[in-house]
Amino acid sequence: MARKRRIHYTETDKAVMWDRWQKGDSLEKIAQLFDRSHGSVARILRQTGGIRPTKRVRSGRTLSLAEREEISRGVVSGRSLHSIAASLNRAPSTISREINRNGGRQQYRANVADQVAWDRAHRWVAETHIPGRRDLPGVTRDDLSHALYPGPRGLEERAVAALEAHPPDASFTASRAQDGRPWSDH
Secondary structure, three states: OOOOOOOOOOHHHHHHHHHHHHHOOOHHHHHHHOOOOHHHHHHHHHOOOOOOOOOOOOOOOOOOHHHHHHHHHHHHOOOOHHHHHHHHOOOHHHHHHHHHHOOHHHHOOHHHHHHHHHHHHHOOOEOOOEOOEOOOOOEOHHHOOOOOOOOOOOHHHHHHHHHHHOOOOHHHHHHHHHHOOOOOOO
16 A cells, blocks of 8 residues: 655644534544545544644734845834834834844844744643753643643532542531531641
8 A cells, every 4th residue: 555645734734623623523534534544534533632723823023024025124224123123113122132033233134033923822831841952842832732731620620520539428418417517627
């Protein structure tokens, strides 16, 4: 049997997977839509612990692509950081960090800087701290193959689970009710 070449699903493909999964379709049925095995679909759904990820939205405080293009035009024309910042109504330090973080005045490109910022915001890296080692890869949220907190999540769900695991002793409950002592030991 010939092995199929790995594909990278688009955001539209992933949205179809999540819609079908929420409607109750099986992994096999969803995978047939893409002519793939169920493991391929399971990998996508498992990346966020089986919970549909929310749509990503940029913060209002981040630089927009239009602002980055204005920075790029200012850098090319040789304007000072202060004049670029004033035209964008931003702090000069914001403009300075943006330029330095993305290759400096010689290499700054607005579209590249915008994509890098979008990718950087998506990372959620939990880095391992080992003194003297800064080259270790972190573990991203996308690398998690299961939910962080398996089991009951809400207070009521935990209470029900606890009662099912350890039912109250009937003789103890009856004796407390008969002698009139309060239930709380406060």
